[in-house]
Amino acid sequence: MKRLLIVDDEQIVREGLHAILLKNFPELEIEEAKNGKIALEKADSFMPDLVLMDIKMPGMNGLETIQKMKEKNQNSKFIMISAYAEFEYAQSAMKLGVNDYLLKPSKASEVVQTVSKVINKIKEERRSQQESIIQQYALQKALTIVETDVVTQLLFDHVHEVHLDELVELLGTPMTNEKFVISVLLPQNSENLYAEIKQRARKIGNTWVGALYGRQIPIIVFRQKADSFRHQAITLAREILSVSREREGWFIGIGNVCDSLEYIRQSYQESLIATKNTSLPVKYRFYSDIPLEDKRIDGYNPKKLENQFFDQIRNGQWQNIIKEVSELIGFFENKGVQVIEAQQRVLELLWIASRVLNEMGIAPETPLYSFQINDFRQLRSETNQLLNQMWQSHIEYHNQVEDDTIKQIRQYIIDHSHEEISLDSIAQKYELSPIYISKLFKEQLGVNYITFLTECRLEKAKKLMLNPDKSLKEITFEVGYQDPNYFSKVFRRTVGASPTEYRKSLLGAKV
Known part of the structure; x- marks a missing residue:
């Protein structure tokens, strides 16, 4: 129900307008005020959608009253009523945002026509606001999906140059030149904490939170210039750890800037390596704080080997892995490294392999040697068995x-x-790891998941463009995008022409 306030110092005018409006707009709730002061008091509680305001009144005139009303309620609409037709009144009224102007005396038909026009404007604005709210909600929901997909692309090497810039722009996170990754390792059966962790991460600073992979959540953090790297990372780690009083099973690894x-992928891998020892009393650790071995081995670069291991495990290059680990054991033997030290170094690589398999959705047994290794032959044999x-x-x-x-996934998309x-929602539906789905998608179909999704959406958009009655904004929402500007950018970069240009050529060719 719309609320209308009639403000005029002449009672006969108020009653006449009231009768005309009630007859033609029975759905209106109507109140009256005989001067500006009473009008302001009523407006506070009545909150009128539309005000019919006389210009000349004793005390506070109509223009002053409108100005004060608009300070409290910007959404009210106004129609000026006066026996004076001077231009300066109309000019002043329009500056205040008055929607229309009536002269005394006005015919009933003129009053009805003018009020009807403004009421229709109110209805249209409300409809537009409601659509905007719905679209904003849909956009925020879509941004959550975009965020996890961007993190997956960046950390697991599924970046596509056509989309990444637009996705980053769409997220709207104030980016800084420096960034780093933290990996949150959760206790078993604590998936329900994901939403709270995401909220805590956003509370502390500019972050992109990835999907939950196994028991771990990757978070890309943008460096804050006003804070040191260590302080920012520790503050974020403590905030996330405060989600639960129980610390058993929790650990956070922090990669380098x-x-x-x-x-960023290297920082992610460093953050994972930093979670190797979860038994530490403080439940977070910087990769840079992992102590170097007391005894250096010439020709052995553990960090380079660890990063290489990440790629080989993800790509399933097991024969290469077994061969290289065997060669590493031989290298240690030739260098005169003690068996117990060589075993520890190899076990760290096996731990990395186990963690990468876990993020892919595979749950291998924890790599442990079944008995005390006495010589390099046993170490090689036991290691081969664990890798197999x-x-x-x-x-x-x-x-x-x-x-x-x-x-099936292709058809579902x-x-x-x-x-x-x-990727995350598809992974849940088919009970697979999103990383694994992306890998299989590329291997079996020869195309990146997000590229294929984009192609599907743009093909649908092209078909809808054949209908001249559909606006490009409508098409944007119908094919799955929530931001027309983003849709236009992706369309141009993929098709080579803007949606408007493409549609003109399409409809021109059809004609």
Whole structure:
């Protein structure tokens, strides 16, 4: 129900307008005021949508009253009523945002026509505001999906140059030149804490929170210039750890700072390596704080080898892995390294392999040597057995994914591309790791997941463009985008022309 306030010092005018409006707009709730002061008092509680305001009144005139009303309620609309037709009144009124102007005496038809026009404007604005609220909600929901997909692309090497810039722009996070990654390791069966962790991360600073992989959550953190790296990271780690009083099973690894998103993957891998020893009393650790070995071994670069291991495990290069680990054991033997030290160094690599398999959705047994290693022959034999067990876990997991699973996922994306879908949501539906789905998608279909999703959406957009009655804004929402500017940018970079240009050529060719 719309609320209308009539303000005029002449009672006969107020009663006449009231009768005309009530007859023609029975849905209106109407109040009256005989001067500006009473009008202001009524406006505070009545909150009128529309005010019919006389210009000339004793005390506070109509223009002054409007000015004070608008200070309290910017949404009210105003129609000026006066026996004076001087231009300066109308000019002053328009500056105040008055929507229309009536002269005394006005015919009933003129009053109805003028009020009807403004009421329709109020209805249209409210409809537009409601649509905007719905679209903003949908955009915020979509941004959460965009955020996890961007993190997945950056950290697991699925970056596509056509989309990354636009996705980063769409997220709107104030980016800084320096950034780093923290990896949050959760206790078992604590997936319900994900939303709270995400909220805590955003509370502390500019972050992108990735999806939950196994028991770990990767978070990209943008450096704050006003704070030191260590203080910012520790503050964030403590805030996340405060989600639960129980610290058992929790641990946070913190990677080094890098100055480009291209190298963010290395910071992520460092953050994972920093979680190797979760038994520390303080439940977070910087990669840079991992102590160097007391005894250096010439020709052995553990950090380089660890980073290489990440890629080989993700790509399933098990034969290379077994060969290189065997060569590493031989290297230690030739260098005269004690067996117990060589065993510890190899075990750290096996731990990395286990953690990477876990993030892919594979749950191998914890790599442990079954007995005390006495010589390098035993170390080589036991290590090969542990690596083969991991390889077998990888094979079994891969075999669970039937040949037609990716085809099913492909069809699902085609059918639901207009909806808010992401790697994470698809992974939950098919009970697979999002990283693993992305890997299989590229291997079996030869195209990146997000590229395929974009192609599906743009193909639908092209078909909808054949209908001249549909606006480009409508098409944007119908194909699954929540921001017309983002849709336009992706369309131009993928198709080579803006949506408007493409549509003109399309409709021109059809004609």
